[in-house]
Ligand SMILES: Nc1nc2c(c(=O)[nH]1)N[C@H]1C(S)=C(S)[C@@H](COP(=O)(O)OP(=O)(O)OC[C@H]3O[C@@H](n4cnc5c(N)ncnc54)[C@H](O)[C@@H]3O)O[C@H]1N2
């Protein structure tokens with residue numbers, strides 16, 4: 093039986109397996125110099141017997157380890173070795189060992205031993221030894237190096253155990269043609285064809301739903317010119333081309349001394365002037381001369397390098413440059429136009445304008461910008477049990493939470509919002525509410541009343557004023573979703589459960605509003621994290637668990653759930669800082685495996 097293995101490195105790993113006595117080490121000792129000669133840089137991992145030691149009794153490193161140091165690192169100017177006492181039951185973890193290899197220093201890792209792991213391997217076989225063939229029960233064997241007597245199936249590459257060149261050819265070809273497995277994200281945002289696919293008996297996938305929703309959205313094209321100071325999280329309507337170089341002049345990034353690099357030798361330079369920010373030195377600097385210069389001051393002609401004040405000593409109108417051998421030509425010089433060059437597109441249409449973008453526009457001298465009109469979003473709640481916060485809670489009722497989460501998320505997206513309150517659950521009132529809302533808003537959002545039992549009023553009201561699709565999305569939470577058009581407006585009927593509301597807003601409404609607002613890059617980020625506990629979903633369904641991620645001592649992002657995941661429990665959203673997304677192809681994620689998260693910083 094083979095044990096699952098996933099290569100954590102961006103380079104190939106190839107195993108050599110055989111029964112003992114077949115000559116693995118002898119082969120590797122001949123193969124390594126041959127591959128080296130071909131320019132292939134190698135790492136080797138060798139499985140050893142329990143009490144191996146690489147150190148010698150009496151050596152300092154040996155004695156320190158024996159004295160109790162769990163790790164000893166011995167280093168010289170040619171090599172270093174890290175010895176770690178890491179007692180584990182059974183075999184050491186190859187994945188953990190591989191992560192110790194520095195992948196930028198080698199091209200392939202050859203592994204000797206670890207016969208049971210499901211990594212690609214070359215089997216070594218000598219018929220004369222009368223041992224069984226490993227490939228018969230191991231699909232990970234890619235080739236067999238053997239003698240003439242061994243039977244090899246047509247599906248496997250046959251190599252001659254005594255022909256090192258041939259085996260090296262195989263390894264070289266393997267290394268050169270290896271491709272890291274493609275990472276597939278749990279949601280596909282860019283497949284337009286998905287929107288054409290019909291609903292299956294389990295509903296549609298999240299990717300299909302996003303595609304179908306985006307198909308209904310036409311970006312706003314009305315623009316307005318707005319003062320920079322009043323722009324907050326809006327979307328740029330035209331490309332902005334810089335009329336100036338930023339910075340305008342080549343200048344200093346340090347308080348210090350400016351001079352020509354060619355003047356650097358061990359003799360002091362003559363100080364011929366001082367330049368403050370906003371001023372310039374009127375002459376051309378000569379060899380052997382320097383000026384005192386402040387951060388932001390224009391570099392004099394003839395100078396090309398700056399030494400920081402801390403690394404210089406001034407006396408009698410001369411300056412000695414300390415550590416002259418470390419001075420690099422051009423150091424601490426900011427070149428004219430190095431941030432933005434004149435004529436360059438500084439920001440493209442469709443960019444959302446955050447603090448950095450506004451600062452950049454100001455640095456180019458713009459005080460007003462053409463931006464898209466803000467989307468207007470109208471929100472209401474339905475349901476006889478839904479009550480207004482601040483009023484008395486009647487028996488069998490709940491306070492309206494959804495309107496507040498939806499309005500807040502819409503405002504964060506830069507929308508102008510209209511709060512329509514709680515609407516009575518009857519056809520007439522809902523019809524007139526929808527008609528009125530659509531005449532005032534680009535997007536109308538309701539919550540509740542879309543599942544099988546009680547969808548009727550919303551359905552009937554919508555049929556009276558527009559067209560609607562009701563979908564079951566194969567996801568949890570947030571299964572029922574209604575999307576439609578009322579004249580030029582877009583309608584979203586979100587489910588009633590408060591967590592389902594937030595998750596469906598994040599996955600479907602948010603991309604739609606971002607596209608509507610004219611934004612070009614609206615896809616949320618997925619970040620890989622390590623599951624700190626086993627996670628469960630169901631094949632075919634996309635699961636959005638409320639998660640808490642943190643950077644653990646190993647420097648990696650680890651994520652766990654917030655605990656109970658009921659779709660009515662808003663506290664699970666409050667305690668979370670991300671959604672853990674388990675895609676439709678995955679049913680379970682064992683502890684320690686990779687999972688993708690969407691941090692709230694990007695969603696909320
Ligand atoms: N037989 C079936 N029953 C249900 C299904 C199903 O497929 N078959 N789906 C379940 C799922 S999943 C969800 S989600 C809900 C969605 O139902 P509705 O959209 O019709 O929502 P309601 O029934 O009106 O409410 C559900 C739940 O949410 C509470 N709620 C409603 N509005 C608010 C609000 N503004 N603030 C706070 N909480 C609200 C409401 O009281 C209910 O507890 O249907 C399942 N059933």
Ligand code: MOO
Nearest residue numbers: 569570571592659
């Ligand atoms: O959409 Mo529902 O339970 O998945 O909340």
